[in-house]
Amino acid sequence: MSNNCVLVCGEINDGILDERTLELVGAGKTLAVDLGVELSVVIMGDKAGEPADEVGFFGVDNVYKIEHPLLGSFDPDLWTHALGDLCRQLNPKIVIMLHASTWMDVGPRLAFKLGEVLTTDCVHLEIDQTDGLLMRTKPVFGGSALAVFKYDVPTQIVTVRRNVVKPAERETVKGKIIDFAAEVDPSMTKVQSVKRVKEETLALDKANVIVAGGNGIGGPEGFKDLEDLANALKKSFDEVMVGCSRPVVDAGWMPPRYQIGLSGAMVQPDLYIAVGISGAIQHLVGMARSRKIVAVNTDANCSIFTVADYGVVDDYKKVVPALKTRWEDLCRERD
Amino acid sequence: MKGIKILVCAKQIPDPEAPLGSIKIDSDGRKIDASSLRQVVNPYDENAMEAALRIKDRHGGEITVLSMGHNPDVSVMRKALAVGADKLILIKEPILENVDSNSAAYVLSAACKKTGPYDLVLTGRQAGDWDSGHTGIVLGQMLGAATINLARKVTVEDGHVIVEKSIPGGYEEVRAALPALVTVSNEVGGLRYPSMKMILQSRRRPVDTRSLEDIQASPEKIRAMQIMHVVPPPDLARQCEFIDGESPEEKGHNLAMILKREFG
Ligand SMILES: Cc1cc2nc3c(=O)[nH]c(=O)nc-3n(C[C@H](O)[C@H](O)[C@H](O)COP(=O)(O)OP(=O)(O)OC[C@H]3O[C@@H](n4cnc5c(N)ncnc54)[C@H](O)[C@@H]3O)c2cc1C
Ligand SMILES: Nc1ncnc2c1ncn2[C@@H]1O[C@H](COP(=O)(O)O)[C@@H](O)[C@H]1O
Numbered sequence: 033m034s035n036n037c038v039l040v041c042g043e044i045n046d047g048i049l050d051e052r053t054l055e056l057v058g059a060g061k062t063l064a065v066d067l068g069v070e071l072s073v074v075i076m077g078d079k080a081g082e083p084a085d086e087v088g089f090f091g092v093d094n095v096y097k098i099e100h101p102l103l104g105s106f107d108p109d110l111w112t113h114a115l116g117d118l119c120r121q122l123n124p125k126i127v128i129m130l131h132a133s134t135w136m137d138v139g140p141r142l143a144f145k146l147g148e149v150l151t152t153d154c155v156h157l158e159i160d161q162t163d164g165l166l167m168r169t170k171p172v173f174g175g176s177a178l179a180v181f182k183y184d185v186p187t188q189i190v191t192v193r194r195n196v197v198k199p200a201e202r203e204t205v206k207g208k209i210i211d212f213a214a215e216v217d218p219s220m221t222k223v224q225s226v227k228r229v230k231e232e233t234l235a236l237d238k239a240n241v242i243v244a245g246g247n248g249i250g251g252p253e254g255f256k257d258l259e260d261l262a263n264a265l266k267k268s269f270d271e272v273m274v275g276c277s278r279p280v281v282d283a284g285w286m287p288p289r290y291q292i293g294l295s296g297a298m299v300q301p302d303l304y305i306a307v308g309i310s311g312a313i314q315h316l317v318g319m320a321r322s323r324k325i326v327a328v329n330t331d332a333n334c335s336i337f338t339v340a341d342y343g344v345v346d347d348y349k350k351v352v353p354a355l356k357t358r359w360e361d362l363c364r365e366r367d
Numbered sequence: 368m369k370g371i372k373i374l375v376c377a378k379q380i381p382d383p384e385a386p387l388g389s390i391k392i393d394s395d396g397r398k399i400d401a402s403s404l405r406q407v408v409n410p411y412d413e414n415a416m417e418a419a420l421r422i423k424d425r426h427g428g429e430i431t432v433l434s435m436g437h438n439p440d441v442s443v444m445r446k447a448l449a450v451g452a453d454k455l456i457l458i459k460e461p462i463l464e465n466v467d468s469n470s471a472a473y474v475l476s477a478a479c480k481k482t483g484p485y486d487l488v489l490t491g492r493q494a495g496d497w498d499s500g501h502t503g504i505v506l507g508q509m510l511g512a513a514t515i516n517l518a519r520k521v522t523v524e525d526g527h528v529i530v531e532k533s534i535p536g537g538y539e540e541v542r543a544a545l546p547a548l549v550t551v552s553n554e555v556g557g558l559r560y561p562s563m564k565m566i567l568q569s570r571r572r573p574v575d576t577r578s579l580e581d582i583q584a585s586p587e588k589i590r591a592m593q594i595m596h597v598v599p600p601p602d603l604a605r606q607c608e609f610i611d612g613e614s615p616e617e618k619g620h621n622l623a624m625i626l627k628r629e630f631g
Contacts, residue, residue, distance in 0.1 A: 134535065143505065176399075223543045338607070339604060341608065343607045344622055346615040
C-alpha cells in the first residue's frame with residue numbers, strides 16, 4: 033500500500049459520488065504534486081463500487097474502497113473506526129474532508145484517535161516549501177480575519193469549505209481501485225439510531241433571488257409579507273426563495289434549512305433582499321457575494337448597509353408590501 | 368430517574384455580534400486584537416445551558432457550568448448562576464490563552480473528572496471566536512462517553528439521553544446510555560432570561576476558581592494554537608445607494624423601479 037499519500041475522504045450521496053468530493057480531489061491534487069506523493073481517495077459505504085470507479089477518473093492514483101453493510105448510513109463512530117484503520121496503514125501526510133455536518137462529526141474523532149490536530153473550515157491549503165508542512169488558512173471570528181495555522185505533526189487533518197477550490201477534471205486514465213476491509217461491528221458505537229426523518233430540502237444555493245428575513249421581522253406572521261414579495265418576483269425570475277438569519281430559526285419562526293450564513297447555507301444569487309437583518313459577520317459571509325444586494329432596515333447605521341448596493345431605511349411592514357405591489361404593476365404594464 | 372447531574376462547558380468570548388471592523392489585526396500580522404469588544408458567553412453555550420435547564424426542570428438534579436481561560440471574567444460567567452445553574456467553576460491559568468481544541472478538551476476533561484460522577488456533559492457546537500467546532504467531540508472521546516453532535520433537542524429518559532441530531536437532509540433521533548456528551552445547536556432555543564431577583568442573588572453566590580493543579584491537569588499537555596499569521600478577510604464593502612421617498616411606501620415604489628431597471 034502506498035505510504036504518506038494525500039488522502040481525500042469521498043462522499044456518497046444517494047448511491048452516487050457526491051460532486052463536492054471533486055473539489056476536495058482538486059485541493060488534494062495540488063498538495064500531492066507539491067509534496068511529490070500519491071493522491072488517494074477513500075470511499076466508504078454499503079455499496080461503494082460505482083462511486084469508487086467514478087472518482088478513479090479524476091486524476092487520482094488510488095481509490096480505497098471500504099464496503100460494509102454497517103457503513104451505509106452515517107454513523108460517526110463506525111466511519112471513524114474504518115477510516116482510522118486505513119490511516120494507520122497508509123500514514124497519510126494529509127487527510128482532507130468536507131466541511132459538512134457529517135465530517136465535522138468524524139474529523140474530531142479521527143484526530144483524537146490518531147493523536148492529531150484538526151483544523152476545520154479551511155478556505156486555502158498550501159505546502160510551506162521551507163519545511164513541507166501544511167499551511168491551513170481558516171476564517172476566524174466569524175470571518176473577521178483569516179488565520180493561517182501550521183502544525184509540525186505527521187498527519188495533517190483538515191475540513192475544507194465548499195466552493196473555495198476548483199473541482200478536479202475528468203481524465204481518461206483511471207486510478208487503481210483497492211479494496212480495504214473494514215472491521216466494524218455494532219459494539220463500536222455507544223449511540224443507537226432510533227429513526228431518521230427526512231425533511232423537505234431547500235437548495236438555497238440554486239436560487240436567483242433570495243428574500244431573507246431577520247430578527248427585525250418580529251414574528252412568523254411577518255414572513256407572509258416576504259413570501260408575497262417572493263411570489264411577485266417569480267413573475268420575473270426563475271428561482272425565488274425565502275431565507276432567514278439565525279435568530280429566526282432560534283425563535284422557531286422558520287425551519288433550520290432556511291438559515292443563511294456561517295452555520296447555514298452559503299449563497300450568491302443575482303439578487304439578495306435582506307429585510308430586518310442587522311448584518312452580523314456570520315450572516316454576511318453567507319451572502320455578501322450575491323450579485324446585487326438590497327437591504328431594508330430601520331437602523332441606518334447597521335452593518336448590512338455597508339455590503340448593500342441599495343438601501344431603504346424604514347419599516348419593512350410598509351416598504352415590502354409597497355415594493356411588491358409596484359413590482360406587480362410594472363410587470364403588468366410591460367405585458 | 369431522579370436528579371440528573373449535568374456539566375455544561377461554556378466559553379467566554381468577545382461579542383460575535385460586534386459591528387463590522389471592530390476586530391483588528393496587530394501590525395505585525397500575527398495576532399487578532401478583540402480588546403475593544405465586550406465579553407459574552409458563547410451563544411451556542413447559552414443554548415447548551417438552556418437544554419440543561421429544561422432537563423433539570425423535568426427531572427431535577429444539578430447543573431455545573433465549567434469555563435476555562437487565561438483570565439475569565441466572573442461577571443460575564445455569573446449569568447450561568449443567574450439563569451439557574453447550581454455551580455460555576457472557572458479554570459484559570461495564564462497558559463490557557465488561545466490553546467488548541469485538543470488542549471481545551473484535555474483541560475475540560477480533567478475538570479469534568481474532578482467534579483465527580485456526572486450523567487451528561489453538554490457543550491456548544493462551536494465557539495464564535497476561533498470557530499473550531501470540535502472541542503466538544505474531542506472531549507467526549509477523552510471522557511470515553513457516548514458522543515452526539517449537533518443536537519436540536521435533548522431529553523433524558525430512563526438513564527438514556529435522547530437527541531434529535533441534525534444530519535444532511537433532515538434529522539436523526541438517537542439514543543445513548545448515560546453518561547454521554549452532547550454538542551448543542553441553536554435550534555434547541557435561546558437561553559431564558561434571568562429574573563432580577565436571581566441576578567441579585569447570583570452576585571452573592573460563590574464562584575469556584577481553580578488552577579490546573581487543582582484539577583490535576585498537567586501543563587505539558589497544553590499547547591497554544593500555532594498561528595503563522597493573520598490576514599484581513601476579502602473586502603465585502605460596497606457603495607450603498609439609499610432610496611429616497613416621502614413615505615415608506617414611496618421608498619418601496621422607488622426601489623421597485625430601480626430593480627426593474629437593473630433586472631429588466
Ligand atoms: C459561531 C456563530 C455562527 C453563527 N452563524 C450564523 C448564521 O449562519 N447565520 C446568521 O444569520 N447568523 C449567525 N450567527 C448569529 C449572528 O452573530 C447574529 O446574531 C445574527 O446574524 C443576527 O441576526 P439578525 O440580523 O436577524 O438579528 P438582529 O441583529 O437582532 O437584527 C435585527 C435587525 O432588524 C432591524 N429591524 C427591526 N425592526 C425592523 C422593522 N420593522 N423594519 C426593518 N428593520 C427592522 C433592526 O434595526 C436590526 O438591524 C452566528 C453566530 C455565531 C457566534
Ligand atoms: N475555554 C473553554 N471553556 C469552556 N468551554 C469551552 C472552552 N472552549 C471550548 N469550549 C466548549 O467547546 C465548544 C466548542 O468549542 P470550539 O471547538 O472552540 O468551537 C464550545 O461551544 C464550548 O461548549
